Amino acid sequence: MPIKSDPEIQIQIDSASNKLKVAKTKLSQIANPDATMIAMMKQLNKSVEDVSIRVKEQQDWLKIYFSKGKSGRKGMFKKITWFGIPLN
16 A cells, blocks of 8 residues: 555656756756766766666556556566466
């Protein structure tokens, strides 16, 4: 049973996504960076992109989670195996 409601959870993940978009925009607005700054910006852009991908995965997972009823949601957290082979 989650402590937060579905809308509160959705707001949290959407907020993270929006902040990542703002970070990308602000990075692109840096004018006349020197060579060191360019290297740091590339690294930071890569990190932001990696996190953006993970956030998108979580948003997709939440869409599925929110579409299910109580028992379906519980099933998303249990691993079902058959002789040690995962079935879900």
